[in-house]
Amino acid sequence: MTSASGAAIRDYPRRVRFPLSLLLSVVLLAIAVEGHLKGREWAGEAGLLITSMLLMLWAGLVSGHLKQVLARPEGSLAPHYGMVQLRVALIVVSPPLVFAIVGALLAGLSLVASLALVLLVFSIYWSWPYFIEHGNLLMLFGPSLFFMVSTLTELPREDNWNAWLKISGSGTAYCLLAIVFSLALSAFTMRRMLRLSESSFEYRFDPSICWRSGSSPDSDTPFIALFQNLLPWFGRYSLQPRLSVYRAGVLRRIAHWRRGMGPRSPMVSGLSMALLMALMGMFFLIYKERHSHAETGLMFIYLVMLPFNRYGHSQRRRTYLEREALFPVARERFVRELGYASSFDIFSSWCFLCLGTVALRMLGLFATVSWNSIPYLFLLSLGTTLLGIGFSPWFLRFNGDKLPALILSLLLLIVGGCAGLALRSSVGFSGWGAWLSIVLLLCGLGALTAYLGYRSWGKLELGRRDLW
């Protein structure tokens, strides 16, 4: 092994995320093995969950690291740099990958499904210009959590779950399509990645620059970056508000609203949501949906997508708030702009989510989901979202830091998920009173924490008592 390869390998343990992930993997595996040896009922399900988590974890981490080290001038100018990095990444990712695939096969998963899962996740990460952000991490755990919720709540205990997991013919076709798509996307991105200039690095790969300048704040919105990478002209037509363009009137007013949300329009976020829903829908097909299983899955999508997107926007909006707080602007303006932005934002997301659900249902996915469950799901996601936005000021001290944001996002999902599951099993999708009560409770908590949080932040961080 050359000294260059040695240096590249030694770089992995230097980053905390790799030892931590290794530790997490070992712990998870130990739990699964212990359960299996003692014949626990949940051990098989946990095996599936752990396998998918490990696959995604390593695919995400290694591809993220790889992008960071390649997208630099050294990537083009240092001898052998790119090939050494790729070779070492392959070495690092191979043992957990092989282990996970073997584990998946032993657990009864189809090989083609395992490969599709790995490649799809890897290509998404790989093609994502921005590396680890809280959204990225959520993407990492989101599908895993989806499997966990759907598996643990809906798995028919009397059946052999291996049979339940058998892949259907159409599922195989989807998997093969996913593999081809992933390979093509990865190859395309790799070609670009190896030729990236240092200006690209500055603009696209430094999260602190993204956050602080607000010039490319889409790092928290999944798939937008993927679009940007796939379609270079995408950014040009992304409805970025340039206030000078909008001379007056309604357009200028809308531009002001959108400014509060960051440069990208919620329509783009909506498109990204629709794509993510389609991907999740694909997983439904692969794993053969059942009636109640589909409903739970849809609920999970609603729980993930709205809080996820809105939380991202609220964090972005905070950046604007922080910047504008330096100017002598009345607090009413802040409140008004943030209010407009939030309403517009959530409404548009809700529209896209509804449209996505209808489209998927017409395509045959979620065909067993009742129409009248959708408003309830939206209510729940709205409550969870507002709760999340409410808590976000408490994390302002860690602005730009992914870990608190991740923890908050996960807490939200757990709270929202528990509330939703409890409501569905107790009152179903017909008890308006119970659902509204829960939502109002979540919104009330969100409003209270938002008030206290922003006040505390304004006072402590900005030294302004008049902000709230």
Add this chain to the structure above:
Amino acid sequence: MSETVLRTQAVEKRFGEKRVLNGVDWSVPRGSVVGLLGRNAAGKTTLLKLALGLLRADHGQIELLGEDPWELSDETKSRIGYVPQEYHPYPWMTPREVLDYIAAFYPHWDALFIDELLRKWELDSDTLSKDLSVGQRQKLGLLAALGNLPELLILDEPAASLDPAARRAFLELVLEVVSEGERTVIFSTHILSDLERVADRVAILREGRIVYDDDLDSLKDSVKRMRIVSTSELPRDLDIPGLLHSKVQGREAVISVICENGSLAKELERRFAAQVQVQELNLEDIFLEMSHD
């Protein structure tokens, strides 16, 4: 071995609708310290990136150390050093780790030289790179570019983001390094004091072309401002060879011109039946005249 380290011929580059470089012909002789001068957004960074193969030209030919920069061999890569405008080291590494990491990719890395500079430049080698100041990061970038003892060192406005004191200190470091060995240095800047301090040759980029490429002293000697006072009305179009800029008002004109020879003033006196006053220009005035639209 070629005496020209970089040669560009009719190089063009567009970004969307915007044409940044419009037929650049330029050559850099071995062993020279060349300042690439141009106003903001003149295309200096683009030209340097094209030269390094970090961008691809739309048209034209580029030769860097005898090779196409887009297809540089590993052997040639090991002879080049590059410091970008803002160096972003690996944020999870300390400067020492950054240098060790980069060193591993080069067959000839002078660790002793780098260690000495690391101590001399008082770079905090135990702090994570992401916590370094801008000045410290630039120093680290220069160290990372120097360790392989490059024949060609390319610096893209390396001191632009530094304050005057830090910039002076940084350029002194560059000078110190440049003075050792037969090294070709190309650096872009729009700060003329930097240029005067370091460069022995200057290339001026204007409207996407190299409009001047010669010794710094020749530049100072050749560019003059002349005040022409004629006995009769002067034509709007003076048609003077090497004319950079002119302002004609009736019988008077003020021109800036590149004098190919010392007899231009006398020629103008004869041609326009006028008195001609020649004014020497400092580098800043020369730059302003040459980059005048």
